[in-house]
Amino acid sequence: MTRNTRLGLVILCLSIALLAAAVSAAGVFWRGTGATILATSIRGERLEVTTDGVYPFNARRIVAEGVGWDLFTLFAAVPALIAALPGLLRGSLRGRLFVIGLLAYLFYQYLMYAMTWAFGPLFLPFVALYAASLAAIVWLVSTVDVTALSRGVSGAFPRRGMAALCLIVSLALVGMWLQRIVAGLRGDLEAAMLLGQTTMVVQALDLGLVVPLAVFTAVVILRRRPVGFLLGPVFVVKAVAMASAICAMILGAWSVEGRLDKGALAFFGGAALASLWLGLGMYRSLPDGADAPASIR
Numbered sequence: 001m002t003r004n005t006r007l008g009l010v011i012l013c014l015s016i017a018l019l020a021a022a023v024s025a026a027g028v029f030w031r032g033t034g035a036t037i038l039a040t041s042i043r044g045e046r047l048e049v050t051t052d053g054v055y056p057f058n059a060r061r062i063v064a065e066g067v068g069w070d071l072f073t074l075f076a077a078v079p080a081l082i083a084a085l086p087g088l089l090r091g092s093l094r095g096r097l098f099v100i101g102l103l104a105y106l107f108y109q110y111l112m113y114a115m116t117w118a119f120g121p122l123f124l125p126f127v128a129l130y131a132a133s134l135a136a137i138v139w140l141v142s143t144v145d146v147t148a149l150s151r152g153v154s155g156a157f158p159r160r161g162m163a164a165l166c167l168i169v170s171l172a173l174v175g176m177w178l179q180r181i182v183a184g185l186r187g188d189l190e191a192a193m194l195l196g197q198t199t200m201v202v203q204a205l206d207l208g209l210v211v212p213l214a215v216f217t218a219v220v221i222l223r224r225r226p227v228g229f230l231l232g233p234v235f236v237v238k239a240v241a242m243a244s245a246i247c248a249m250i251l252g253a254w255s256v257e258g259r260l261d262k263g264a265l266a267f268f269g270g271a272a273l274a275s276l277w278l279g280l281g282m283y284r285s286l287p288d289g290a291d292a293p294a295s296i297r
Contacts, residue, residue, distance in 0.1 A: 001091050001143050009143075010089050012136050013099060016129065017081045020073060020106055023125045026054050027070035036060050041196040045189050049196065057118035059195035061253055066117070068252025069109065072245040077105060080241075093149070094288040097230070100140050101237025107133035108205065108242070116201045141230070150226035152287030159221050161278050162232045166218035169239065169271065170211045177203040233286065236279040243272035 001009075032053020039049045048060040055063045081102045087095025110129035117126070181203060184192030194200070217235050220228035246268045254260040 005143065006089050006091055009136065009139060010085050012132065012139070013081060013088065013103070014085060016103070016106065016132050016136060017078050017085075019125060019129055019132075020081075020110075021078045023110075023122055023129065024070040024074040024078070026122060027067055028074060030054050031063065031067055032056070039196070041194070042198075043189055043194065045194065045196060047196050054120060054122055055117060056120055059197075060256060062116070062195055064252040064256040065249040066113075066252075068248035068250070069245050071252075072241075072248040073106075073109065076244065077102060077241055081106075092288055093144070094233075094283055094286050096140050096144060097233040097286070098237055098283070100137055101234045102241065103133045103137050103140070104234060104238045105241040105245075106130070107137065108210075108238070109245070112201060112205055116197065144230060146226040146230050149287070150224070150229045153229050154285040156281060157229065157232070157285040158278050158281045159224070159228075159232075162236065162282065163218040163222045165239065165271075165274060165278060166214040166221075166235065170214045170218075172267065173206045173211055177207055229286075233279070233282055236275050236282055239275035240272055240279060243268045243275060247272065 030053055032050060032055070035051045036048040037051055038046065040046055050056055050058055050060060050063050053063075055066060058066075081099065084095050084099050084102070088099055107130050110126045110133070114123065114126040114130060117123075177200075180192050181200065184194060184200070192200075213231075214235065217228065217231040221232050222228075247265055250261050250265045250268070
């Protein structure tokens with residue numbers, strides 16, 4: 001990469017980080033008074049709906065989960081992205097892959113926010129964030145020579161462990177979401193947890209994007225395809241961030257409902273720790289700096 005390319009990437013990623021910090025801070029500190037009204041959805045669900053703050057006209061539980069997610073983004077994901085920028089400026093391969101993983105997390109978060117939240121004052125920032133994150137991902141991926149990357153990876157790369165994580169996450173998502181979808185089709189709105197929404201956005205994104213990508217990543221890693229050595233380090237960073245954010249969401253829902261989903265918290269907490277352990281081993285096995293092939297740098 002040329003210095004101008006590196007500088008351009010840093011400026012774009014810093015802009016994304018600052019906007020994400022502002023938007024998540026708004027969700028945390030300007031969430032309103034917590035005032036709600038009882039409402040009935042078009043499907044007949046009775047639910048509490050917020051009336052003020054930056055997330056008005058959403059179910060109380062959705063707002064609580066969103067605030068938990070915003071807290072993780074503000075105090076973990078954004079600082080991690082900013083901390084990775086010096087490595088990105090140097091052209092570090094590990095830094096680039098780590099940043100792509102964080103951007104994939106932000107892309108998913110704000111794509112889901114743009115389609116899930118009731119229309120409100122943060123709609124345009126949501127769109128700007130997922131669009132900019134996607135553009136930065138494409139730009140960063142274009143700077144990586146995957147063939148050279150695969151030649152430089154050491155034998156310590158945890159191929160089987162990463163493939164197992166991808167498949168376990170895929171099976172868990174399919175199992176969880178199919179239960180809700182079937183419940184909704186049967187008319188059990190409480191089990192479906194639509195919470196006033198007209199459709200299942202999270203389930204659509206997970207089953208249509210995350211699961212196919214996870215399965216593909218597992219297959220190409222096991223078959224030692226060059227693209228697997230790009231997708232693995234990216235997916236593991238997103239997995240750590242996403243599982244941790246879900247734990248924050250579960251705790252957020254607990255804070256307003258008084259009921260803790262211990263099973264989900266244990267599963268996603270375990271997934272975050274397993275992903276972190278795999279990620280540390282994976283990034284140690286990657287070439288970087290003076291050890292990286294010239295075609296990568």
